[in-house]
Amino acid sequence: MSRDDEQQRLIRSQWDTTKATGNKMWQQKRRLADAMRLVIERLVPSNAPEDELSRAADALERYAEQLKKHPRLKKVMGHAESANAGDVGAFFDQSPLIGLANPLAPPVTLSHTGEQTAEGAVTFGSAYEGPPGSVHGGFVAAAWDEVLGFVQSLGGNPGFTGRLTIHYRNPTPLHTELRFKARILRIVGxxxxxxxxxxxxxxLCAEAEGLFIAAKPGRLEELSKAREALEERLSGS
Structure with missing residues (x-):
């Protein structure tokens, strides 16, 4: 296997957050995030009584304070773009779009179908509602950024989003599996x-075009240092 082939295999493997992890902590972190997704999904349309909501809020506030006592994890930067770097536990699992350990993630699942083609899938629940019964367009755009960010990484020249254009063709339904098909058109420098x-x-709910631009030498190192400084500040707060 050539070095380029090995790099592509590694990139594709890293994006697959659905694979099992042997790390017990990450297993439980994924489990907790999944439970939190259910709470978010069921809280939004719920008409639960005041006392029940109060008890739940008290419990969550206590646990939030408990989490504050533990040291913050550091993410590992490798390539540019949201979640386009590091190992599963250090970066991809924390992605706000595909991360199984991030309760904000729907999550989106991704897979490559060819050397420069990919597919994705996601189901948005009630918490993502915009127009009646439909997904908020901002979340559709965010999902597209992740899907196209994945497919562009298959070209071996991953970069930052330079431009993202969304064409909304029909309202995107909630509680329905959405399927993405994506491809690289060309690479120029x-x-x-x-x-x-x-x-x-x-x-057809939406079409998208994305332009991604590889970072200049040293740019990722600058971002990594800035993030480390942010982590130090947050850890001391």
């Missing part, structure tokens, strides 16, 4: 051009 479509069943 530091620029990678991508496009894709998102479907709910046979209905």
């Amino acid at each position: 530091r620029k990678t051009f991508t496009e894709g479509e998102m479907y709910a069943g046979d209905m």
